[in-house]
Amino acid sequence: MTETTPAAAIRAGDEYAAQLAEFSDAWAELHRQQAALDARKARLLARSAAYADAFADATVPAIFPPAERQALSRRSTCAALAMATRMPERTVQLATNDAERLVNDAPAVLASLEAGRISARHAQVITDQLCDVPTAGRAAFLDQVLPEAERMTAAGLKNRARVLRERLHPESITTRAVRSEADRRVEFEPAADGMAWVHLFTTAPIAQGIIERVEAAAAESRNAGDTRTCAQLQADALAALALTGVTPEDVMTSPVLPHPIEVQEHIKPTVQITVPALSMAGVSDAPATLDGYGPIDPETAARIAVNAPSFTRILVQPETGAVLSVGRNQYRVPADLQRAVRLRDGTCRAPGCGRRARACDLDHSVAWEDGGTTDVGNLACLCRHHHRMKHLPGWNLDHGPGGVLDWTTPDGKHHRTEPDPAPF
Numbered sequence: 001m002t003e004t005t006p007a008a009a010i011r012a013g014d015e016y017a018a019q020l021a022e023f024s025d026a027w028a029e030l031h032r033q034q035a036a037l038d039a040r041k042a043r044l045l046a047r048s049a050a051y052a053d054a055f056a057d058a059t060v061p062a063i064f065p066p067a068e069r070q071a072l073s074r075r076s077t078c079a080a081l082a083m084a085t086r087m088p089e090r091t092v093q094l095a096t097n098d099a100e101r102l103v104n105d106a107p108a109v110l111a112s113l114e115a116g117r118i119s120a121r122h123a124q125v126i127t128d129q130l131c132d133v134p135t136a137g138r139a140a141f142l143d144q145v146l147p148e149a150e151r152m153t154a155a156g157l158k159n160r161a162r163v164l165r166e167r168l169h170p171e172s173i174t175t176r177a178v179r180s181e182a183d184r185r186v187e188f189e190p191a192a193d194g195m196a197w198v199h200l201f202t203t204a205p206i207a208q209g210i211i212e213r214v215e216a217a218a219a220e221s222r223n224a225g226d227t228r229t230c231a232q233l234q235a236d237a238l239a240a241l242a243l244t245g246v247t248p249e250d251v252m253t254s255p256v257l258p259h260p261i262e263v264q265e266h267i268k269p270t271v272q273i274t275v276p277a278l279s280m281a282g283v284s285d286a287p288a289t290l291d292g293y294g295p296i297d298p299e300t301a302a303r304i305a306v307n308a309p310s311f312t313r314i315l316v317q318p319e320t321g322a323v324l325s326v327g328r329n330q331y332r333v334p335a336d337l338q339r340a341v342r343l344r345d346g347t348c349r350a351p352g353c354g355r356r357a358r359a360c361d362l363d364h365s366v367a368w369e370d371g372g373t374t375d376v377g378n379l380a381c382l383c384r385h386h387h388r389m390k391h392l393p394g395w396n397l398d399h400g401p402g403g404v405l406d407w408t409t410p411d412g413k414h415h416r417t418e419p420d421p422a423p424f
Contacts (some may be wrong), residue, residue: 032072032116037222039114045081045092045099052077061409070112075385076392080409083351101127106142112150121154129165137170141420144168177203181187214238338362341379344419349405351415357381363390365399380405 056065056073064072075089078096082089088135102110102123109126112118126145133141141164148160166173181203187196200207217240218233226233288301339418342357360381380401390397394410403419 008148027350031119035113035116035119038120039110040114042099042110043097045096046103048077048081049096049100051072060270061392072389072392076389079350079386080411080413081176083409083415084411084413085409086352088352088354091352098124098127101130105138106130108146109144109149112146116229117150118146120150122157125154125157125161125247129161132176133165134166134170136166140166141168169351190294193245194300212237217241337374337376337379341376342381344376344403345381347381347417347421348383349380349417350382350385350389351407351417353383353386355383359383362385363387365397366406376403377401 007056026174052073053070056070059076060069061074062069074096075093079089081087082092085092102113106123106126109118110124111122113123124147126142129145130138130141145157145161147165148164153162169176180231184202187201189199189200191197214234214237218230218239221228221233221237223232273424276376287295287296343359345357345360347353347357347359348355360378360383363382364372364374365378365380368374372378380399380403389395392410394408396408398406398408400406405417407415407417411416
């Protein structure tokens with residue numbers, strides 16, 4: 001007996017196929033338009049960098065050396081673009097660097113992006129690999145990688161581009177490894193709910209060695225009956241290794257890894273913790289604020305503060321967040337005023353800048369030589385870069401009541417920053 005598909009089911013299938021074709025066509029067209037816009041953005045950023053270089057001598061005072069004038073002109077331009085779009089200035093700087101590589105060193109890739117044959121992610125993968133390829137090897141690399149980009153996903157292209165770059169690179173990997181090793185660093189990235197990431201960029205053998213030691217310590221603890229997950233044990237093993245010196249050899253004699261609470265006891269920081277008054281009195285569980293991170297539970301704040309050789313405890317009124325006390329145990333004079341301004345600002349007060357206040361200059365909004373006063377109404381935290389940039393032609397800063405700062409950029413646009421309210 002032969003089964004037949006009902007006519008209604010055929011019609012429904014045809015309707016679904018037709019609608020799906022409409023969706024997929026529209027989706028592809030939107031991506032093509034987005035790629036074309038990304039190409040336009042790259043061209044604009046590259047042009048802005050070229051103009052910044054061309055006008056550096058005219059827009060930056062001659063007291064700066066020529067190379068520094070160009071750098072300041074570029075950073076001033078990137079700052080104005082960042083403020084216009086509420087983006088981090090560093091993001092615009094990196095995007096400008098990528099745009100220059102795309103426009104100046106890989107015009108065929110830019111054309112493919114503009115035509116919608118590849119996406120901005122594809123172009124980024126290519127420029128990331130291209131940035132360390134000497135001029136002699138770029139043409140061969142681009143000739144081979146672009147056709148791959150036009151047929152692969154960005155994720156697949158990443159591996160393929162890395163292999164091509166390695167095969168076609170005119171320099172030996174030994175030479176490049178020595179140069180890249182100079183970029184090793186550690187980065188801190190806050191996360192939610194009292195957590196954070198620590199990123200280590202180092203040589204591959206060291207990274208692999210760290211992973212193997214962490215895995216070995218976690219495995220020994222697991223074999224001894226520890227009920228923590230493998231991921232938790234590996235994280236705790238690395239914390240113990242960094243803060244207490246616990247090694248896999250130590251685990252062989254005492255296989256159970258210390259808990260994070262035990263490891264925290266080895267932290268000896270100089271910290272600034274803002275604690276709501278009722279939490280300090282033990283009648284509230286409102287979060288404390290750890291400078292440079294954000295909200296943490298009051299129990300952890302108290303535990304860390306106990307071990308700190310010096311720290312500033314700042315009490316705030318729980319309903320209004322008004323500062324009740326900032327302590328008086330710092331050297332610089334007037335210490336109480338410095339602490340009050342840094343507490344109010346939290347970070348650099350230039351729009352979009354997140355540099356922590358304690359790493360910033362305390363700037364007189366109205367210069368001292370122009371009659372400015374040294375008080376909370378005329379002081380603001382500015383990182384060294386924005387402190388210098390404020391004095392470049394075309395930039396202006398007005399300090400209003402309550403710590404409100406009104407910035408004017410060289411293109412005549414106005415941007416306002418206000419102090420963050422008390423966290424809790």
